Amino acid sequence: MREQLQNLLEQRVRQYVSQTRSEIHDCPFIEKTKESCANRGADILRTTAEGKITKEGKTAEGTEVFYKAHYQYLIKQKNAFLIEERIEERKAEFYKGILVEDNEINLDFLGSPKIETNEVERNQEEQDEIEGDERKSFRYDRMKAVQYAERWWNDYNPAFKSFDVDCTNYISQCLHAGGAPMLGFSNRSKGWWMRNNNWSYSWTVANSLRWYLPNSKTGVRAKEVNSPSQLLPGDVICYDFQGDGRVDHTTIVTAKDAEGMPLVNAHTTNSRRRYWAYEDSTAYTPNIKYKFFTIVDDY
Structure with a gap:
């Protein structure tokens, strides 16, 4: 079961990246990073992401999973290239193996x-x-x-x-x-x-x-x-x-x-x-x- 959930979460974080590339605004976190780069004359050339489960448990409605989404951005600014990395803490809820909710845990707050x-x-x-x-x-x-x-x-x-x-x-x-x-x-x-x-x-x-x-x-x-x-x-x-x-x-x-x-x-x-x-x-x-x-x- 854990392996199945891990695979579903991996698909989810990869979906964030593909949605951002096609300008579908389903991931405000990545969209804000794109805006921040644009404001300083930089472009995100590539984004990769992977998810890793840190904790899971049963709820009355199904399974609750806490995981870390690790994002890497390849950024070009003028003739320079750099890699920015960030870890986003998230909580997902599954019902009968189907992802029904997935939200960021706002640690900065x-x-x-x-x-x-x-x-x-x-x-x-x-x-x-x-x-x-x-x-x-x-x-x-x-x-x-x-x-x-x-x-x-x-x-x-x-x-x-x-x-x-x-x-x-x-x-x-x-x-x-x-x-x-x-x-x-x-x-x-x-x-x-x-x-x-x-x-x-x-x-x-x-x-x-x-x-x-x-x-x-x-x-x-x-x-x-x-x-x-x-x-x-x-x-x-x-x-x-x-x-x-x-x-x-x-x-x-x-x-x-x-x-x-x-x-x-x-x-x-x-x-x-x-x-x-x-x-x-x-x-x-x-x-x-x-x-x-x-x-x-x-x-």
């Missing part, structure tokens, strides 16, 4: 774990105490940060705890792989760290990392810049989808496109070399605001 605003403020206020006790310098190795981002974009390093909302945890791991030292162990509202199945807010919560990076004076820290074109591989972008002042998502720059604009990797909706603006995200709104951070070191 999950945002990041919520903490109280006063916890973020306390985190900022206590930086001087941390820095006085644990002054640490480092040289940021951007290549190692990007290599880590590429290795783990669609997987989870068992050396670290993973989360359903994993975007900032993944970015913190990338920064740490680039040489950024952990600081402020044991108190979640202090520093930036993960150890012994415990972690700071700044390590795992998008809104907390957004405040930590520009306010830290030692260890990992960053300078805010005005334009994404100023970012380098290994730098960080923060996303406030609703434009309400609270950051929901974090990505790391892993490459530049033919126009010199960032391509990013991310977790939660696992993505590789995705265009930075997220115009094709399910969480995108016209009110979206971005924060662009370039990592600085002591050398």
Whole structure:
């Protein structure tokens, strides 16, 4: 039975691709990606997709199946070619072996774990105490940060705890792989760290990392810049989808496109070399605001 369902889902994701090619708008996710490419003078030359079941169970009406759809886009921009990859989490329902419903699980809408605003403020206020006790310098190795981002974009390093909302945890791991030292162990509202199945807010919560990076004076820290074109591989972008002042998502720059604009990797909706603006995200709104951070070191 599982093999039959797997075959049906494979047919379904291949159908998305063929429908997009024939301009049948049954897959808004892919259509939005096409629009995003067109807006920057790029064309999708080829799309491939495959589905893999992650969980299934019986319901009163039939069978419920959770699966991952892995999309790959071959994109041409000017004379450059690149491959963008993305994992879409979906849920399908079958009745007597017939697919009756298939919907995306909108992970981008999950945002990041919520903490109280006063916890973020306390985190900022206590930086001087941390820095006085644990002054640490480092040289940021951007290549190692990007290599880590590429290795783990669609997987989870068992050396670290993973989360359903994993975007900032993944970015913190990338920064740490680039040489950024952990600081402020044991108190979640202090520093930036993960150890012994415990972690700071700044390590795992998008809104907390957004405040930590520009306010830290030692260890990992960053300078805010005005334009994404100023970012380098290994730098960080923060996303406030609703434009309400609270950051929901974090990505790391892993490459530049033919126009010199960032391509990013991310977790939660696992993505590789995705265009930075997220115009094709399910969480995108016209009110979206971005924060662009370039990592600085002591050398």
